[in-house]
Amino acid sequence: xxxxxxxREAKAARMxxxxxxxxxxxxxxxxxxxxxTETVRRVTIPSQHNRLEEEGFxxxxxxxxxxxxxxxxxxxxGLSMQHFFDSDFGKWIxxxxxxxxxxxxxxxxxKIDDIVEKLENGQMADxxxxxxxIRREPEKRWTNLRDLHEMYSMGHLLEGAVAYFxxxxxxxxxxxxxxxVDHIIDTFGPEPGKLRGYDAHEEIELALIKLYRxxxxxxxxxxxxxxxxxxxxxxxxxxxEARQRGENPADYVYQTYAYSQAHMPVREQxxxxxxxxxxxxxFSAMADLVYENDxxxxxxxxxxxxxxxxxxxxxxxxxLGPSAxxxxxxxxxxxxxxxxxxETCAAVALGFWSHRMAQTDLDSKFTDKLxxxxxxxxxxxxxxxxxxxFYENVLESHGQNRRWKWHYCPCCPTNIARFxxxxxxxxxxxxxxxxxxxxxxxxxxxxxxxxAFVRLKQETRYPWDGDIALTMSLQQTNRFxxxxxxxxxxxxxxxxxxxxxxxxxxxxxxxxxxxxRDWRNGDEIRINFSMPVDRLYAHPAVSEDSGRVxxxxxxxxxxxxxxxVGGEPxxxxxxxxxxxxxxFDADLLGGAVVLDAEAMQSQADDWxxxxxxxxxxxxxxxxxxxxxxxxxxxxxxxxMLVWLQEK
Ligand code: FUB
Ligand code: ZN
Numbered sequence: 001x002x003x004x005x006x007x008r009e010a011k012a013a014r015m016x017x018x019x020x021x022x023x024x025x026x027x028x029x030x031x032x033x034x035x036x037t038e039t040v041r042r043v044t045i046p047s048q049h050n051r052l053e054e055e056g057f058x059x060x061x062x063x064x065x066x067x068x069x070x071x072x073x074x075x076x077x078g079l080s081m082q083h084f085f086d087s088d089f090g091k092w093i094x095x096x097x098x099x100x101x102x103x104x105x106x107x108x109x110x111k112i113d114d115i116v117e118k119l120e121n122g123q124m125a126d127x128x129x130x131x132x133x134i135r136r137e138p139e140k141r142w143t144n145l146r147d148l149h150e151m152y153s154m155g156h157l158l159e160g161a162v163a164y165f166x167x168x169x170x171x172x173x174x175x176x177x178x179x180x181v182d183h184i185i186d187t188f189g190p191e192p193g194k195l196r197g198y199d200a201h202e203e204i205e206l207a208l209i210k211l212y213r214x215x216x217x218x219x220x221x222x223x224x225x226x227x228x229x230x231x232x233x234x235x236x237x238x239x240x241e242a243r244q245r246g247e248n249p250a251d252y253v254y255q256t257y258a259y260s261q262a263h264m265p266v267r268e269q270x271x272x273x274x275x276x277x278x279x280x281x282x283f284s285a286m287a288d289l290v291y292e293n294d295x296x297x298x299x300x301x302x303x304x305x306x307x308x309x310x311x312x313x314x315x316x317x318x319x320l321g322p323s324a325x326x327x328x329x330x331x332x333x334x335x336x337x338x339x340x341x342x343e344t345c346a347a348v349a350l351g352f353w354s355h356r357m358a359q360t361d362l363d364s365k366f367t368d369k370l371x372x373x374x375x376x377x378x379x380x381x382x383x384x385x386x387x388x389x390f391y392e393n394v395l396e397s398h399g400q401n402r403r404w405k406w407h408y409c410p411c412c413p414t415n416i417a418r419f420x421x422x423x424x425x426x427x428x429x430x431x432x433x434x435x436x437x438x439x440x441x442x443x444x445x446x447x448x449x450x451x452a453f454v455r456l457k458q459e460t461r462y463p464w465d466g467d468i469a470l471t472m473s474l475q476q477t478n479r480f481x482x483x484x485x486x487x488x489x490x491x492x493x494x495x496x497x498x499x500x501x502x503x504x505x506x507x508x509x510x511x512x513x514x515x516x517r518d519w520r521n522g523d524e525i526r527i528n529f530s531m532p533v534d535r536l537y538a539h540p541a542v543s544e545d546s547g548r549v550x551x552x553x554x555x556x557x558x559x560x561x562x563x564x565v566g567g568e569p570x571x572x573x574x575x576x577x578x579x580x581x582x583x584f585d586a587d588l589l590g591g592a593v594v595l596d597a598e599a600m601q602s603q604a605d606d607w608x609x610x611x612x613x614x615x616x617x618x619x620x621x622x623x624x625x626x627x628x629x630x631x632x633x634x635x636x637x638x639x640m641l642v643w644l645q646e647k
Contacts, residue, residue: 017291017359017360017431018358018359018360018362018429018430018431018434019359019429019430019431020355020359020425020426020428020429021424021425021427021428021429021445021447022424023098023101023421023422023423023424023425024098024101024102024167024424025102025424025445025446025447026423026424026425026427026428026443026444026445026446027102027424027443027444028423028424028441028442028443029442029443029444030442031441031442031443031458031460031461031462032441032442032461032462032463032464033423033441033442033443034442035590036379036420037420037423039384039385039386040095040099040382040386040417040420040421041099041103041421042386043385043386044095044382044387044413044417044420045092045095045096045099045108045417045421046107046108047386047387048092048095048413048414049092049096049108049111051405051406051413052088052089052092054406055406055410056068056071057071057085057088058089058115060082060085060086060131060132060135061089061118061119061122061131062118063121063122063131063134063135064121066135067135067136070082071085072408072409076253077147077253077254078144078147078148079147079148079149080132081408081409082132083132083149083153084149084152084153085131085132085153086129086130086131086132086153086154086156086157087149087152087153087155087156087157087203087411088156088410088411088414089115089119089156089157089160090153090155090156090157090158090159090160090161091156091159091160091414091415091417091418092414092417093115093157093160093161093163093173094156094159094160094163094164094414094418095414095417095418095421095422096108096111096112096421097112097160097163097164097166097167097168098163098167098418098421098422099421100164100167100168101166101167109168112164113170113172116164116172116173116176119131119157119173119176120172120176122134122135123176123179123180124138127179127180127181127182127183127186128141128183129154129157129176129177129179129180129183130150130153130154132148132153133150142187142195142197143241143244143245144241144245145197145198145199145200145237145238145241146200146238146241146242146252146260147200149199149201150199151184151198151199151201151203151204152199152201152202152203152204154177154180154181154184154204154207155199155203155204155205155206155207155208156203156207157177157180158177158180158181158204158207158208158210158211159206159207159210160173161173161174161176161177162174162177162207162210162211162214163418165214166214174214177211178215181208181211181220181223184204185219185223188223188226188227189223189226190226190230195237196230196233196237197230197237197241198226198227198230198231198237198262199227200238200257200259200260200262200278201260201275201277201278202231202260202261202278202279202281202282202285203281204224204227205224205227205228205281205282205285206224206281206284206285206288206352208220208221208223208224208227209221209224209288209289209292212224212292221292224285224288224289225289225293228266228282228285228286228289228298229265229266229267231261231262231265231266231282232257232262232263232264232265232266232268232269233265234264236249236257236262238252238257238262254326256274258273258274259274259275259278259326260274260275260278261273261274261275261278261279266282266286266301267297267298267301269301269304269305270304270305270308271305271308271332272305272308272309272313272329273328273329274326274328274329275321275327275328276320276321276327276328276329276341276343276346276349277321277327277328277343277345277349277411278328279328279329280320280346280349280350280352280353281349281352283302283305283353284349284352284353284356286298286301286302287353287356287357287359287360288356290302290360291356291360299360299361302357306353306354306357306365306366308332309350310365310369312332312333312539313332313333313334313335314350314369315335315340315342315377315395316376316395316536316550316552316557316642316643317342317347317376317377317380317393317395317557317629317642318350318369318372318373318376318377319340319342319346319347319376319377319393319395320342320346320350320377321341321342321343321346322334322335322336322340322341322342323339324339324341324392327341327343328341328346333541333542333543335538335542335544335545336544337394337395337396337544337545337641337642337643338394338395338396338397338398339394340392340393340394340395340396341392342377342392342393342394342395343391343392343393344377344378344381344382344389344390344391344393344412344415344416345411345412345415347373347376347377347378347381347393348373348378348381348416348418348419349415350369350373350378351369351370351373351374351378351419351426354366354367354369354373355367355370355425355426355438358370358429358436358438359429362436362483362510362512363510363512364485364486364487364488364510364511364512365488365510365511367438367439367485367511368487368488368489368511370426370438370439371438371439371487371555372555374419374426374439374555375463375555375556375557375630376555376556376557376629376630377393377629378416378419379416379630380393380629380630380632381393381412381413381415381416382413382416382417382420383403383633383634384589384590384631384634385634387405388403388404388405389403389404389405389406389410389412389413389416390403390404390633391404391407391409391412394640395559395629395641395642395643396570396640396641396642396643397633397638397639397640397641398568398570398639399562399637399638401633401637401640402633402637403633424443424445426438426439427439427441427443427445428445428447428456430447430448430449431449432449432450433449433450433480433481434449434480434481434514435449435454435456435480435481435482435483436483436485436512437456437470437482437483437484437485438485439485440458440460440462440463440468440485440527440529441458441460441462441463442458442460442461442462443457443458444456444457444458445457445458449478449480450478450480452474452475452476452478452480453474453475454472454474454478454519455472455473455474456470456471456472456473457471457473458470459471462554463554463555463556464554464584464591464592464593465531465593466490466527466528466529466530466531466554467526467527467528468526468527468528468529469524469525469526469527470524470525470526470527471522471523471524471525472519472520472521472522472523472524472525473521473522474519474520474521475521476521477518477519477520477521478518478519479516479517479518479519480516480519481514481516482514482515482516482519482525483512483513483514483515484512484513484515484527485511485512486504486508486511486512486513486529487511487529487554487555488511489534489552489554489555490529490530490531490554491530492529492530493513493527493528493529493530494527494528495507495513495515495525495526495527495528496525496526497515497517497524497525498523498524499526502515529554531553531554531582532553533551533552533553533580533581533582533595534551534552534553535549535550535580535646536549536550536551536552537549538643544643545643547646548643548644548645548646549574549643549644549646550642550643550644551595551626551644553582553593553595556593556628556629556630557629557642558595558626558627558628558629558642559626559627559628559629559632559640559641559642560572560624560625560626560627560640560641560644561627561632561633561635561638561639561640562636562638562639562640563635563636563638564624564625564626564627565601565624565625567601569624569639569640569641569644570639570641571601571602571604572599572600572601572622572624572641572644572645573599573600573601573602573619573644573645573646573647574597574599574600574624574644574646575598575599575600575646575647576646576647578597578598578599579597579598580595580596580597580626581595581596581597582594582595582596583595588627588631589631589635592627592628592631593628594625594626594627594628595625596623596624596625597623597624597626598621598622598623598624599621599622599623599624599644600619600620600621600622600647601619601620601621601622602617602618602619603617603618603619603620604617606618619647629642
């Protein structure tokens with residue numbers, strides 16, 4: 001067992017916290033996730049390395065040569081995307097390492113070793129590690145935490161190093177990054193003589209906690225705690241730092257430190273603001289600190305922010321951060337569809353946060369959101385062929401949106417890759433006397449609950465239907481509580497154990513059915529979540545969705561694509577009483593349930609060139625088919641709509 005799992009299990013035993021499953025011991029040997037996980041392992045991971053090479057990213061690691069021309073120009077903020085190329089290596093290594101753990105691959109490992117060798121070669125004697133500053137402007141290191149992503153990049157390298165160590169047992173990369181962290185510890189903190197700074201793009205915080213779980217070194221946890229609590233303290237470090245650079249702090253491009261959640265101390269924050277990915281990484285670290293420090297006050301803050309996000313600022317797909325200008329949040333209930341920014345990274349990171357929240361508070365309100373992003377707003381970020389991507393996940397298009405092979409700022413591809421390659425950890429977690437099943441989908445998992453070894457097999461076509469058979473294999477009879485998530489979207493659930501019905505009214509607390517008993521080898525749990533097609537309506541304050549309806553079945557949100565209706569879906573109206581019939585289409589991109597309905601379409605052929613007239617458009621019946629949102633833009637380019645007009 002990797003040391004991080006041992007450390008967390010020891011802690012969980014003291015604190016009654018859950019420990020996520022080891023992802024490499026959850027195999028998706030059939031069902032919905034099999035082809036996704038296989039595609040990401042076989043296609044996405046190698047092709048992303050090819051892209052890093054072709055696009056000249058890896059060149060920045062040639063520390064022995066003079067720096068070449070800039071691959072990405074400097075923006076008005078002073079930042080070039082090239083400032084944080086290291087983060088792409090880190091995330092790619094992390095995603096690749098997750099696959100290596102269960103599927104060793106000498107070619108991928110050699111590519112990682114090559115990057116590690118170059119990083120080690122470039123690392124400065126004092127441990128500092130950042131390809132931009134070492135090669136281009138070493139004298140400017142640590143002079144602009146507000147804009148230039150030094151610790152963001154190191155954080156991603158650190159996550160990659162931890163994952164690579166856990167996958168292979170090789171320490172070289174981990175040791176390089178521990179030296180880099182030692183340097184950060186020497187440089188930052190509340191102690192006299194150190195800088196009281198923190199990076200404006202959160203990431204290092206959660207990476208340090210991952211490191212702590214491997215190293216057991218309290219300094220790593222202390223530094224993460226310091227960075228979180230120092231954030232937003234006044235007077236602002238960023239003001240002082242700007243003055244030191246000879247700049248006027250008032251000239252800050254983004255105008256407010258809310259952009260980086262640094263406008264007030266985090267414990268005082270109650271509204272989710274600013275850049276969406278930054279916010280999600282910060283809150284993920286905060287949830288980790290709740291776990292590690294048993295910090296009840298921080299838990300209240302996390303709850304408050306989670307409720308604000310999910311109650312007022314989240315797209316129905318799990319997308320978040322509507323605005324391109326700050327890559328983030330605007331005002332509450334501002335959820336435009338066609339201009340939705342809803343960055344893939346942000347949805348993935350909401351998955352990280354939701355999952356972490358559930359480890360100290362088993363409440364389906366968290367894991368419902370994990371499932372929501374997984375099947376919708378995060379999964380839409382990668383194509384079915386595994387090598388095309390969306391950065392922005394709009395909910396409406398007139399046909400202008402295309403998946404791309406690589407992005408100018410390619411943060412999203414490696415993020416969705418690391419999410420999918422470590423998927424198993426999100427399905428289950430265990431405490432010393434309970435096993436929680438958070439997600440459903442065909443897989444076989446090897447888990448430990450206290451001293452018991454449990455093999456759990458899920459047989460199901462989920463999310464295409466709501467029948468799930470769980471079979472428990474145990475070496476001996478063991479007593480523990482099985483916690484089964486009852487999804488928030490489900491209004492009628494039924495569970496039997498060896499054909500005996502479980503009384504769910506008595507068993508369910510916070511969306512989990514707790515079944516405490518002596519479990520025996522071969523015990524069979526059968527679950528049925530009824531899965532009718534639901535019409536969803538948005539809160540009246542979401543003016544964009546007024547008079548509109550979205551379709552959802554189980555956890556899957558649907559959309560209408562031009563290719564299926566022979567015209568722009570914006571001209572369709574779905575009658576309030578229209579029957580919506582699910583149908584499995586085996587030929588659609590590997591097979592998916594689609595929804596058929598009789599709708600109405602406004603006719604354009606009797607307008608005689610006019611733009612306006614006094615008579616409303618004529619409506620004619622039109623048969624429509626809706627497809628899962630995550631599958632959109634995988635066939636021909638065209639218009640798309642999630643929120644349909646309802647008649
Ligand atoms: O700034 C680093 C990453 O690039 C952010 O997380 C993304 O939003 C993109 O701007
Ligand atoms: Zn991104």
